[in-house]
Amino acid sequence: xxxxxxxxIVEYCKREKKDxxxxxxxxxxxxxxxxxEQVYDGLMRVLLVMxxxxxxxLTQQVISPSGMLNNWAKQVYNAPIETLGASLKKATARAxxxxxxxxxxxxxxxxxxxxxxxxxxxxxxxxxxxxxxxRERILDALxxxxxxxxxxxxxxxxxxxxxxxxGETGSAAAMAAASITYLxxxxxxxxLEAVGFALKASMGLVxxxxxxxxxxxxTTRNAVGVANAFVSSQMALAGIQSLIPADEVIFxxxxxxxxxxPKLKESAQGGLANTKTGREIQKKIFKTxx
Amino acid sequence: xxxxxxxxxxLGPIMIGPSSSHTAGASRIxxxxxxxxxxxxxxxxxxxxxxxxxxxxxHGTDKAIIGGILGFGPDDERIRQSPELAKKAGLEWEFKFVxxxxxxxxxxARIKLFAKNGGTVEVVGASxxxxxxxxxxxxxxxxxxxxxxxxxxxxxxxxxxxxxHISGAIAQRQVNIANMFVSxxxxxxxxxxxxxxxxxxxxxxxIKNFSWVKFVRLVEPMLEGSSRYEK
Numbered sequence: 438x439x440x441x442x443x444x445x446i447v448e449y450c451k452r453e454k455k456d457x458x459x460x461x462x463x464x465x466x467x468x469x470x471x472x473x474e475q476v477y478d479g480l481m482r483v484l485l486v487m488x489x490x491x492x493x494x495l496t497q498q499v500i501s502p503s504g505m506l507n508n509w510a511k512q513v514y515n516a517p518i519e520t521l522g523a524s525l526k527k528a529t530a531r532a533x534x535x536x537x538x539x540x541x542x543x544x545x546x547x548x549x550x551x552x553x554x555x556x557x558x559x560x561x562x563x564x565x566x567x568x569x570x571x572r573e574r575i576l577d578a579l580x581x582x583x584x585x586x587x588x589x590x591x592x593x594x595x596x597x598x599x600x601x602x603x604g605e606t607g608s609a610a611a612m613a614a615a616s617i618t619y620l621x622x623x624x625x626x627x628x629l630e631a632v633g634f635a636l637k638a639s640m641g642l643v644x645x646x647x648x649x650x651x652x653x654x655x656t657t658r659n660a661v662g663v664a665n666a667f668v669s670s671q672m673a674l675a676g677i678q679s680l681i682p683a684d685e686v687i688f689x690x691x692x693x694x695x696x697x698x699p700k701l702k703e704s705a706q707g708g709l710a711n712t713k714t715g716r717e718i719q720k721k722i723f724k725t726x727x
Numbered sequence: 728x729x730x731x732x733x734x735x736x737x738l739g740p741i742m743i744g745p746s747s748s749h750t751a752g753a754s755r756i757x758x759x760x761x762x763x764x765x766x767x768x769x770x771x772x773x774x775x776x777x778x779x780x781x782x783x784x785x786h787g788t789d790k791a792i793i794g795g796i797l798g799f800g801p802d803d804e805r806i807r808q809s810p811e812l813a814k815k816a817g818l819e820w821e822f823k824f825v826x827x828x829x830x831x832x833x834x835x836a837r838i839k840l841f842a843k844n845g846g847t848v849e850v851v852g853a854s855x856x857x858x859x860x861x862x863x864x865x866x867x868x869x870x871x872x873x874x875x876x877x878x879x880x881x882x883x884x885x886x887x888x889x890x891x892h893i894s895g896a897i898a899q900r901q902v903n904i905a906n907m908f909v910s911x912x913x914x915x916x917x918x919x920x921x922x923x924x925x926x927x928x929x930x931x932x933x934i935k936n937f938s939w940v941k942f943v944r945l946v947e948p949m950l951e952g953s954s955r956y957e958k
Contacts, residue, residue, distance in 0.1 A: 439731055461734055468731040476734075483738045503785055539744030542787050542807040547857070549737050551747045557738075579738055586737035596856055612737075649778075650785040651745040722785065 494534020536656030555659035600694030607639030633679030634669035645708025749786035752854025757795020
């Protein structure tokens with residue numbers, strides 16, 4: 438069973454009268470010879486790791502070995518000023534929490550990569566809390582996100598070294614936008630619109646980590662990716678259309694990734710990594726860490 | 728049809744951060760080395776190449792590889808304390824760094840292990856991203872396998888009929904051979920056999936008992952996510 442485009446998945450849903458989550462259950466069962474139960478068990482393991490990584494970042498001391506990240510998640514979670522209410526503040530804190538846990542060699546679920554692992558947990562935990570959605574339904578939202586990731590991986594790339602941060606936090610934001618849209622009752626077309634919006638907002642985002650470490654700006658970009666997902670889903674659920682179909686947007690990310698200089702793709706040679714301050718931090722880290 | 732990716736390749740692996748290539752993949756290379764030694768290691772000499780050499784500290788690549796050598800999987804939280812745990816386990820280690828070595832993939836490690844009982848093994852592996860690895864050299868023989876399935880590694884005198892004897896021993900147990908690679912150096916052959924199922928100890932012993940076989944090891948898969956299930 439093979440899906441090459443998002444539109445193939447939508448077509449399958451229409452033909453089989455199934456939603457996108459069930460299409461992905463069929464995909465995994467058939468290709469990997471698993472039972473439905475095994476697929477959901479695997480998803481539950483992923484979700485539990487996601488929830489734990491959020492909790493750890495919000496409750497434990499998390500200072501990265503380089504010192505660049507220092508208990509930011511708790512600082513945001515407890516901030517007295519809220520730009521748009523407690524929900525957005527908490528969602529922001531959750532994404533940072535996972536980024537900090539990851540940088541401190543904690544356990545995370547790559548979704549789709551380790552560097553972008555904060556977006557999906559932040560969005561899903563926030564959806565559970567804000568909309569009182571039970572865990573079982575969240576597993577279906579994970580399935581929907583995997584459909585987006587599957588096609589993105591095929592027609593573009595998750596690798597920062599190939600598609601920059603667009604391939605990492607960009608794809609994660611698109612996966613998360615699809616999850617939100619699905620959970621709030623959006624149909625397949627609206628899910629794809631949300632994906633389109635999220636990817637368009639990430640188009641050309643470079644991967645320029647200071648010192649080559651998965652910390653700065655990765656962690657705060659995860660937080661912004663959460664906002665991207667909620668905003669993109671909001672637009673799609675209201676019924677506005679992305680004009681460029683999501684599949685074509687994915688092909689555009691591939692083209693843009695290919696056009697990006699290798700200096701802007703994970704090599705820590707351009708962008709923020711190459712600023713005066715970025716270089717100074719790099720020197721200092723590698724001296725102190727050694 | 729080529730093999731389709733699993734959705735657990737996208738939602739996963741479950742791993743110790745911060746980097747699937749510099750941490751998760753690195754621990755898997757260490758774990759493969761441990762399985763090839765097939766004994767408690769007392770000493771490890773680890774050479775990191777290219778990007779591994781340049782950024783290992785910030786990514787915990789050293790801790791991940793030592794953790795793998797201690798038998799910790801890529802999602803084992805003990806990886807963080809692996810240097811202290813190694814000291815307790817009586818494992819000594821030494822790191823060497825080669826910044827630019829174009830023949831190797833950007834994230835490559837060479838691991839030489841010494842067992843408490845005198846055995847040694849030397850492995851070169853590359854971390855390809857997403858926690859996936861490629862083992863590319865064992866005891867100086869070029870190999871190419873990803874350790875995502877049950878893999879038997881054999882080094883033997885290159886006698887006529889050797890492949891037939893070995894595949895016969897495996898077939899007898901109703902285990903399917905998915906792939907088989909053979910390389911030769913002078914009069915020695917190296918075989919890497921990927922199997923659909925695990926192989927029992929008796930079959931491994933049977934292979935070891937062929938007079939011309941010098942080395943037999945089973946490498947078991949260990950990536951979180953899709954390949955955690957028995958097919």
